[in-house]
Amino acid sequence: MPINYADTAWVLASAAMVLIMTPGLAFFYGGLVRRKNFLSTIMMSFACLGLIGVLWVVYGYSLAFGPDKAGIIGGLDYFGLIGVGQAPSPVYATTIPHLAFMVFQAMFAVITVALITGAVVERIKFSALVLFSVIWFTVVYAPIAHWVWGSGGWLAKLGTLDFAGGTVVHIAAGVSALSLALLLGPRKGFKEKEPMEPGNIPLVALGAGILWFGWFGFNAGSALTSGRLASNAFVATNISAASAALSWMLLSWVYRRPSLLGVATGAVVGLVAITPAAGFVQPIMGIPIGVGATLVCYYSMLLRAKMGVDESLDVWACHGMGGTWGALATGIFSTVAVNAAGRNGLIYGNPGQVLIQLVGIAAVWAFAFGMTWVIGKFVNTVIGLRVSSAEESVGLDISQHGERAYGGPVR
Amino acid sequence: MKKLEVVIREEKLEPMKKSLEELGYFGMTISEVGGRGRQNGIALKWGARDFRVDLLPKLKIEVVILDEDLSSVMNAIVRSTRTGEIGDGKIFIIPVEDAIRIRTGDSGVNAL
Numbered sequence: 001m002p003i004n005y006a007d008t009a010w011v012l013a014s015a016a017m018v019l020i021m022t023p024g025l026a027f028f029y030g031g032l033v034r035r036k037n038f039l040s041t042i043m044m045s046f047a048c049l050g051l052i053g054v055l056w057v058v059y060g061y062s063l064a065f066g067p068d069k070a071g072i073i074g075g076l077d078y079f080g081l082i083g084v085g086q087a088p089s090p091v092y093a094t095t096i097p098h099l100a101f102m103v104f105q106a107m108f109a110v111i112t113v114a115l116i117t118g119a120v121v122e123r124i125k126f127s128a129l130v131l132f133s134v135i136w137f138t139v140v141y142a143p144i145a146h147w148v149w150g151s152g153g154w155l156a157k158l159g160t161l162d163f164a165g166g167t168v169v170h171i172a173a174g175v176s177a178l179s180l181a182l183l184l185g186p187r188k189g190f191k192e193k194e195p196m197e198p199g200n201i202p203l204v205a206l207g208a209g210i211l212w213f214g215w216f217g218f219n220a221g222s223a224l225t226s227g228r229l230a231s232n233a234f235v236a237t238n239i240s241a242a243s244a245a246l247s248w249m250l251l252s253w254v255y256r257r258p259s260l261l262g263v264a265t266g267a268v269v270g271l272v273a274i275t276p277a278a279g280f281v282q283p284i285m286g287i288p289i290g291v292g293a294t295l296v297c298y299y300s301m302l303l304r305a306k307m308g309v310d311e312s313l314d315v316w317a318c319h320g321m322g323g324t325w326g327a328l329a330t331g332i333f334s335t336v337a338v339n340a341a342g343r344n345g346l347i348y349g350n351p352g353q354v355l356i357q358l359v360g361i362a363a364v365w366a367f368a369f370g371m372t373w374v375i376g377k378f379v380n381t382v383i384g385l386r387v388s389s390a391e392e393s394v395g396l397d398i399s400q401h402g403e404r405a406y407g408g409p410v411r
Numbered sequence: 412m413k414k415l416e417v418v419i420r421e422e423k424l425e426p427m428k429k430s431l432e433e434l435g436y437f438g439m440t441i442s443e444v445g446g447r448g449r450q451n452g453i454a455l456k457w458g459a460r461d462f463r464v465d466l467l468p469k470l471k472i473e474v475v476i477l478d479e480d481l482s483s484v485m486n487a488i489v490r491s492t493r494t495g496e497i498g499d500g501k502i503f504i505i506p507v508e509d510a511i512r513i514r515t516g517d518s519g520v521n522a523l
Contacts, residue, residue, distance in 0.1 A: 036421070194425050390496075393422040 014221025018107035024210025031203035036395025063142035068152025118313035119177035160360035164222035166276025174320020186310030208264035233278035243290025244270025272322035331357035
């Protein structure tokens with residue numbers, strides 16, 4: 001098939017937009033931690049830009065999108081990008097160069113690993129995080145991406161719908177975050193209820209804004225064409241983000257005061273929840289999906305806090321539960337009128353799609369939680385997951401990186 | 412009355428606050444400061460790394476207490492902030508001539 005220039009331009013632009021989500025996430029997370037860990041938190045995301053950026057082209061893309069092996073994993077045919085060139089792939093995004101599809105997918109792998117870091121900030125040893133990331137990317141992300149998006153992947157064949165990564169990115173990262181946080185244990189002073197106030201909420205809001213912008217590439221880019229479907233996904237994405245930002249603001253107002261942190265968090269959970277659905281549902285369904293995301297994530301957060309788990313930046317509540325809601329909502333609201341390659345959902349007379357979505361959700365939950373636990377145990381045995389108590393007290397900026405976020409004689 | 416100027420590690424603020432509260436002292440003023448002591452600040456070693464900073468971030472707490480509480484307050488502060496490593500900080504004790512609560516005009520110990 002000949003190259004379509006509009007499609008290629010849109011997917012390349014989208015890839016750049018998804019790339020900038022990771023620095024956006026870095027500041028979203030960075031603003032939420034105490035000042036002494038600001039730089040180290042940002043560093044975790046930037047390390048993924050380098051690390052996963054390399055691993056993806058060496059073998060990651062091949063494991064996820066190489067020729068299918070039993071529905072579980074891709075073969076190593078594309079090792080080192082052999083055979084991935086300017087001509088389109090025979091199976092994926094057949095109107096754009098294979099390289100464009102490959103690099104678009106690379107950005108998803110980067111941010112998925114970076115998302116997990118929010119659970120373990122302020123106490124994980126940097127070397128342990130790097131080792132964990134390499135293994136997790138290889139044995140968790142690549143297989144799940146293949147199951148859902150790979151040609152011949154078992155969840156794809158089953159009919160699980162995931163337009164842009166509700167299961168692959170958000171459930172996988174969110175559930176792994178919970179698993180790793182449970183293994184690592186709470187931050188020093190967490191049990192004693194010492195104040196752990198966010199260091200800089202305006203930067204959290206800036207990070208959320210960058211994520212919102214980049215998410216148009218994430219979701220609308222996942223159409224892999226620049227026409228009708230991309231427009232549908234784009235609009236659905238904004239509606240859901242706006243609905244969730246608004247409803248979270250109102251919810252925080254009911255409980256206390258309208259919160260900037262609340263609006264920013266709301267926007268992000270709305271974006272998470274629409275991710276699997278954006279190219280399968282009528283855009284207006286972004287309203288129930290976004291409002292539902294606020295309710296699910298807000299109360300998941302309260303539950304997490306009540307259980308005394310220090311999953312520090314609520315990756316599980318926002319991405320794990322937001323992604324779970326989004327995956328379910330896709331089974332409820334999807335329609336072939338939007339996307340002929342999709343399926344009808346519950347409200348269009350196909351309740352079976354909800355069950356198929358549940359299978360996908362359950363499989364990714366179980367696999368991500370269990371594998372992360374095993375990888376975490378392994379890394380803990382080999383090099384130790386946690387910094388020493390003194391290193392934690394002084395902060396990871398100095399103890400792990402020998403740098404400070406703020407210079408000068410006092411700071 | 413005595414004023415204590417206490418320079419401590421940042422992470423020791425919460426334990427120190429708790430120990431003063433147990434003695435009935437809730438009022439205090441704190442500021443973020445940079446400082447160095449006899450060893451000239453400088454070499455910071457955490458884990459396997461050397462980190463060279465001239466002035467290290469510290470907190471300074473100012474608290475005014477009754478003369479008769481001096482030794483118990485001193486003990487509480489030392490107990491709650493000491494690690495035994497270089498950089499634990501210092502306590503300076505300064506006599507206070509008078510104090511006034513601005514809202515009411517109360518003076519002396521009544522202003523504390």
